[in-house]
Amino acid sequence: MVDRPVRVLPVIHTNQFFRRSKRGGRLSRQKIEAIARNLQLELWSRRSEFFPNRTFESPLEILEPSLAFGALGYQFKSGTSIGQHSQDNVTFEVAGLIDPSRNRVQISRQFPPAIRNFTAAHELGHAILHHNLGLHRDRALDGSAGSGTRDRTELEADIFATYFLMPSKQVRKSFTQIFQTEKFELNEQTAFALNAGDYDSIRARCGTVRDLSRILANAKQYNGANIVSLAELYRVSVEAMAIRLEELDLLRI
Numbered sequence: 001m002v003d004r005p006v007r008v009l010p011v012i013h014t015n016q017f018f019r020r021s022k023r024g025g026r027l028s029r030q031k032i033e034a035i036a037r038n039l040q041l042e043l044w045s046r047r048s049e050f051f052p053n054r055t056f057e058s059p060l061e062i063l064e065p066s067l068a069f070g071a072l073g074y075q076f077k078s079g080t081s082i083g084q085h086s087q088d089n090v091t092f093e094v095a096g097l098i099d100p101s102r103n104r105v106q107i108s109r110q111f112p113p114a115i116r117n118f119t120a121a122h123e124l125g126h127a128i129l130h131h132n133l134g135l136h137r138d139r140a141l142d143g144s145a146g147s148g149t150r151d152r153t154e155l156e157a158d159i160f161a162t163y164f165l166m167p168s169k170q171v172r173k174s175f176t177q178i179f180q181t182e183k184f185e186l187n188e189q190t191a192f193a194l195n196a197g198d199y200d201s202i203r204a205r206c207g208t209v210r211d212l213s214r215i216l217a218n219a220k221q222y223n224g225a226n227i228v229s230l231a232e233l234y235r236v237s238v239e240a241m242a243i244r245l246e247e248l249d250l251l252r253i
Ligand SMILES: [Zn+2]
Pocket: 122, 126, 136, 137, 138, 153, 154, 157
């Protein structure tokens, strides 16, 4: 009997994309975006090596944290519950757990898909940016936390998750395809195309840009056609997509 060679799939090393300098220092948003972009490019250009049993129809399919973890050599598990944790006298249901020293990550199925996806992408940010994190647990994240009181490590992982799940070029392209403009402006014609009420009633509901960006992130119809909403297409919460549309300056009221 001849032993068949065991096929070893290639693995991306987490420090291939980022090595923190000895002095540490703050990572800029631009730097985090470039790191997320490099990871996406590597996953996409080497997809047949990393995922020989899968065919990809669209580059959006590579924006899947579990695939990235696979290529990083991580064991990715999703379980019905990964328990509770107490921190600063508050007990919470753990949504994500990562142990970079043992290359393992776990995501709880207790939460809706958009939260699971954002939490998993946040853990991916830790895997790439915070090699010395140790065993770490996160509560449920949907991408709407803002910078408020988050510490720098958590904020960096959130920023990474946003760029990994909603890359600028792809979101702009999807937005333009759906709304047929590079910058959406609410007027009689676009209000009609949204099929969400007449201009005056939509205008009355849109006191802030966020109100309109939520409507666009969640729109399931435009110009008489049924569409997959941007939030669904990118598997994120309406709020996370609404924030991203504003960051990319894609609308005005
Ligand atoms: Zn975290």
